[in-house]
Amino acid sequence: MKTLLRGVMIVAAVAVAVWAWKRLPGVRTKVESAVEEYGGWTPEARQADPVGFIEYAQGRLQTDLTSFEDGLRSLEDVRNKSETRLRDNRELVATSDSLARSFRDAYRWGETDGYPVQVSGQAYDREQLVDQVRLILAQLSSYETIVVDYEEVLLAVKERHADLSVRIPYTRAMLETLDAKKELALLREQTAATDKLLMELEEVLGENKKTLDVLDTPVRTVEELIDASRSGAPVTTSSGPDPLAFLEAGDG
Numbered sequence: 001m002k003t004l005l006r007g008v009m010i011v012a013a014v015a016v017a018v019w020a021w022k023r024l025p026g027v028r029t030k031v032e033s034a035v036e037e038y039g040g041w042t043p044e045a046r047q048a049d050p051v052g053f054i055e056y057a058q059g060r061l062q063t064d065l066t067s068f069e070d071g072l073r074s075l076e077d078v079r080n081k082s083e084t085r086l087r088d089n090r091e092l093v094a095t096s097d098s099l100a101r102s103f104r105d106a107y108r109w110g111e112t113d114g115y116p117v118q119v120s121g122q123a124y125d126r127e128q129l130v131d132q133v134r135l136i137l138a139q140l141s142s143y144e145t146i147v148v149d150y151e152e153v154l155l156a157v158k159e160r161h162a163d164l165s166v167r168i169p170y171t172r173a174m175l176e177t178l179d180a181k182k183e184l185a186l187l188r189e190q191t192a193a194t195d196k197l198l199m200e201l202e203e204v205l206g207e208n209k210k211t212l213d214v215l216d217t218p219v220r221t222v223e224e225l226i227d228a229s230r231s232g233a234p235v236t237t238s239s240g241p242d243p244l245a246f247l248e249a250g251d252g
Helices: 002-023 043-048 050-113 126-187 192-231 243-247
Strands: 117-119 122-124
Touching: 043 050, 043 192, 050 117, 050 126, 050 192, 050 243, 117 126, 122 126, 126 192, 126 243
Parallel strands: none
Antiparallel strands: 117 122
16 A cells, blocks of 8 residues: 555646746746846746747747737727717817907907907807907917827827837747747757857847837826816816906917
8 A cells, every 4th residue: 555655646746846847937047146137037047948948938928919909909998989079179269269260350359349259159248258258268278288299199009009010920929830839949949040049039029018108198098088078177267377368469
C-alpha cells in the first residue's frame, strides 16, 4: 500500500512539474530577483525559454488584436455621433448669430424711433430686448464651446484611428507567422533568428500596450461630451456676454 501511495505521489509530482515546465513563464530559469514584465517573462526567461515566450506572446497578441478591433468599432461609432453633434451645433451657432444680429438691428430702430419694436412676430420694450439678447448670446457661446469640443474630439478620434490602422495589420501579420517561427525555435532553441524574433515580439507587445493605454481616452471623453450636450447646461441671463456691448457694437 505504501509503495502504491508513493508511486501515485511521484506520478502527481511529475505531472505538476511537466505542466509548470510547459505553462509557467520563467520556470526554466532562476528569476526570483528579476523584475517581472510581459506577464512574468523577464529578459532572462525569454532567452532561456524562447518557445514558451512565443506561446505567451501569441495569446497576448490575440487579446490585443481583439481589443484593437473592438476599439476601432467604438471609434467609428463615436465619430459618427460626434460628426452629427458637430453639424447640429454649427447650425445652432449660425442660427443664434443670425438672431442676435436681427435683435441688434431692432435695437437700433428702437433707439432711434422708440419702443416697442417687433422681432420675429413679438413686441419688445428696451429691457425685454436686452434680456432676450443676453440669453441668445449665452446660448451662442455655449454652442460655440461645444463645436470646439467636438472638433477636438474628432481630431483625437482620427489620431487613435490612425494608430489602430497600423497596429491591427501589424499584429495580425505577426500572429500569422508565429506558428512557423515557433517550430523553428523548437528545432534550434537559440539562434540569431530566434534572438531577432524575441526582440521583435518585445517591441510589438510594447507598442501594442502604448496604443491600448490611450485607446479608451477619446472614447470616454466623447461619450461624456455627448451626454453633457444632450442634457444641456442650464443657461442663465444673469451672467455671460454683455448684451449692450454687442447691441451697440458695429457690424461684424
